[in-house]
Amino acid sequence: xxxxxxxxxxxxxxxxxxxxxxxxxxxxxxxxxxxxxxxxxxxxxxxxxxxxxxxxxxxxxxxxxxxxxxxxxxxxxxxxxxxxxxxxxxxxxxxxxxxxxxxxxxxxxxxxxxxxxxxxxxxxxxxxxxxxxxxxxxxxxxxxxxxxxxxxxxxxxxxxxxxxxxxxxxxxxxxxxxxxxxxxxxxxxxxxxxxxxxxxxxxxxxxxxxxxxxxxxxxxxxxxxxxxxxxxxxxxxxxxxxxxxxxxxxxxxxxxxxxxxxxxxxxxxxxxxxxxxxxxxxxxxxxxxxxxxxxxxxxxxxxxxxxxxxxxxxxxxxxxxxxxxxxxxxxxxxxxxxxxx
Amino acid sequence: xxxxxxxxxxxxxxxxxxxxxxxxxxxxxxxxxxxxxxxxxxxxxxxxxxxxxxxxxxxxxxxxxxxxxxxxxxxxxxxxxxxxxxxxxxxxxxxxxxxxxxxxxxxxxxxxxxxxxxxxxxxxxxxxxxxxxxxxxxxxxxxxxxxxxxxxxxxxxxxxxxxxxxxxxxxxxxxxxxxxxxxxxxxxxxxxxxxxxxxxxxxxxxxxxxxxxxxxxxxxxxxxxxxxxxxxxxxxxxxxxxxxxxxxxxxxxxxxxxxxxxxxxxxxxxxxxxxxxxxxxxx
Numbered sequence: 001x002x003x004x005x006x007x008x009x010x011x012x013x014x015x016x017x018x019x020x021x022x023x024x025x026x027x028x029x030x031x032x033x034x035x036x037x038x039x040x041x042x043x044x045x046x047x048x049x050x051x052x053x054x055x056x057x058x059x060x061x062x063x064x065x066x067x068x069x070x071x072x073x074x075x076x077x078x079x080x081x082x083x084x085x086x087x088x089x090x091x092x093x094x095x096x097x098x099x100x101x102x103x104x105x106x107x108x109x110x111x112x113x114x115x116x117x118x119x120x121x122x123x124x125x126x127x128x129x130x131x132x133x134x135x136x137x138x139x140x141x142x143x144x145x146x147x148x149x150x151x152x153x154x155x156x157x158x159x160x161x162x163x164x165x166x167x168x169x170x171x172x173x174x175x176x177x178x179x180x181x182x183x184x185x186x187x188x189x190x191x192x193x194x195x196x197x198x199x200x201x202x203x204x205x206x207x208x209x210x211x212x213x214x215x216x217x218x219x220x221x222x223x224x225x226x227x228x229x230x231x232x233x234x235x236x237x238x239x240x241x242x243x244x245x246x247x248x249x250x251x252x253x254x255x256x257x258x259x260x261x262x263x264x265x266x267x268x269x270x271x272x273x274x275x276x277x278x279x280x281x282x283x284x285x286x287x288x289x290x291x292x293x294x295x296x297x298x299x300x301x302x303x304x305x306x307x308x309x310x311x312x313x314x315x316x317x318x319x320x321x322x323x324x325x326x327x328x329x330x331x332x333x334x335x336x337x338x339x340x341x
Numbered sequence: 342x343x344x345x346x347x348x349x350x351x352x353x354x355x356x357x358x359x360x361x362x363x364x365x366x367x368x369x370x371x372x373x374x375x376x377x378x379x380x381x382x383x384x385x386x387x388x389x390x391x392x393x394x395x396x397x398x399x400x401x402x403x404x405x406x407x408x409x410x411x412x413x414x415x416x417x418x419x420x421x422x423x424x425x426x427x428x429x430x431x432x433x434x435x436x437x438x439x440x441x442x443x444x445x446x447x448x449x450x451x452x453x454x455x456x457x458x459x460x461x462x463x464x465x466x467x468x469x470x471x472x473x474x475x476x477x478x479x480x481x482x483x484x485x486x487x488x489x490x491x492x493x494x495x496x497x498x499x500x501x502x503x504x505x506x507x508x509x510x511x512x513x514x515x516x517x518x519x520x521x522x523x524x525x526x527x528x529x530x531x532x533x534x535x536x537x538x539x540x541x542x543x544x545x546x547x548x549x550x551x552x553x554x555x556x557x558x559x560x561x562x563x564x565x566x567x568x569x570x571x572x573x574x575x576x577x578x579x580x581x582x583x584x585x586x587x588x589x590x591x592x593x594x595x596x597x598x599x600x601x602x603x604x605x606x607x608x609x610x611x612x613x614x615x616x617x618x619x620x621x622x623x624x
Binding site: 149150152153155157159160170171172174175176273276284 | 545
């Protein structure tokens with residue numbers, strides 16, 4: 001595990017550059033909540049890396065000791081507690097970073113199983129000193145996912161929305177605006193320069209991983225996506241609720257407004273334009289609900305279609321409104337701390 | 342980044358302005374034309390006049406002529422067009438990273454913005470760039486242009502297909518490629534083209550002044566008459582009516598623009614636009 005911690009790791013840079021010796025040392029941080037089985041598998045995969053990290057830190061927000069028991073079975077892996085519990089993934093990331101002296105911080109989810117050359121490939125783009133952060137690919141097991149979204153991976157669109165497509169496999173490293181929290185890394189110096197990781201993203205924690213990326217973007221830093229650093233993202237069970245339920249949608253809308261306003265600043269055009277996007281999305285959902293009255297068969301199906309459309313519209317609007325309030329509070333808190341973003 | 346271009350010769354209108362607008366960006370321009378001077382449907386075409394204009398617009402000898410047999414009245418014109426474009430694109434791909442595929446009545450007003458966005462598309466691993474075009478319909482005697490627009494005279498983009506593609510791309514229909522990942526630019530954060538789905542993604546926004554100018558029907562009476570015969574879409578239109586409307590609208594631009602909010606067809610809505618640099622040019 002520690003074999004390359006203090007020595008230079010020889011990395012082969014494929015077709016993109018000549019082979020170089022890089023002094024990069026890495027700490028891998030894993031934020032977790034009540035997923036001991038997934039954690040065991042995740043750590044097993046990290047133990048088989050072609051380039052080993054200097055340290056692995058597990059930050060556990062669980063109310064029990066099951067994850068601690070798993071971590072103790074892996075000598076050398078550091079165990080830390082997040083006393084704030086569920087809904088504070090960003091805080092877990094920050095706790096994992098405390099005291100880090102390594103040059104690179106890599107984040108991987110507890111339900112993401114790294115390929116043996118994951119870390120080696122993730123570090124390759126750092127050969128370019130202008131690269132501030134590198135995101136990797138997460139296979140989700142869906143058909144044709146490697147081709148979906150090539151050309152628009154990890155973008156902040158002009159209308160304020162984000163694209164994902166972090167399962168896409170283009171034939172080269174590409175420039176992106178943000179990364180997937182399940183498989184991303186950043187230079188420690190950049191995290192320090194930006195004032196650390198912030199936690200304005202409660203509930204489902206959606207967008208928490210995007211915060212630091214957009215702050216980098218605002219400062220003109222370069223973020224890239226490498227399709228060659230691969231994890232298998234198996235999608236563990238949610239701490240509360242289900243993926244894509246109303247709660248998920250609410251926090252998605254809320255946290256997105258907070259993300260744009262606090263990481264880009266209120267004066268950034270994306271913030272204003274996203275307001276218009278929310279109204280358009282609301283209208284789309286209402287229209288979809290009304291169309292269900294015309295196109296669906298049976299009173300029950302019509303009622304469900306209409307109800308679903310209206311519910312989504314209301315959740316989007318309420319979530320975005322709550323986001324504005326939360327963003328104002330976050331901005332005030334940041335100003336008191338002396339950092340605008 | 343090495344850029345080449347290809348054009349199809351056959352439509353002489355606006356050739357010097359079109360080729361001249363991106364001439365400095367490219368190393369080579371492949372000019373594809375029918376050996377017998379026929380359109381896809383077999384009608385006589387002004388190929389010689391087009392070739393003469395292209396030669397006149399080529400001071401540095403970048404043009405490479407590519408003759409072929411592209412007329413076949415028994416086949417669907419758009420399929421013939423696709424084959425002709427593919428042959429030209431394959432020839433233009435040699436020694437290039439990307440290939441510009443503009444028609445000879447399409448003008449790039451801001452070459453710097455255009456190349457920056459090709460580079461951006463490439464940076465994101467896209468293989469084709471959809472860039473907005475402003476469709477100019479007619480020019481009034483006063484020099485004012487009628488331009489396609491939204492219901493309340495807002496900007497409206499049109500996309501004939503990607504106007505720049507990675508070298509070696511396979512075309513599926515005219516300029517379009519079914520397999521090349523797209524990078525799509527518009528004139529607003531939300532899609533402005535009524536032919537695209539309302540939620541079509543917009544990856545980047547350019548100012549309308551940087552959009553391609555498509556001098557669609559900004560032509561002389563004689564050129565319009567020829568277009569009504571040789572156009573790939575000729576058989577789908579009632580050209581007698583279309584030409585009558587075109588003359589009437591060009592004569593009465595204010596009335597045409599005033600009717601826009603009440604016009605149902607989104608490609609029949611017009612605004613008045615001033616483009617002083619093209620107001621007096623003979624197409």
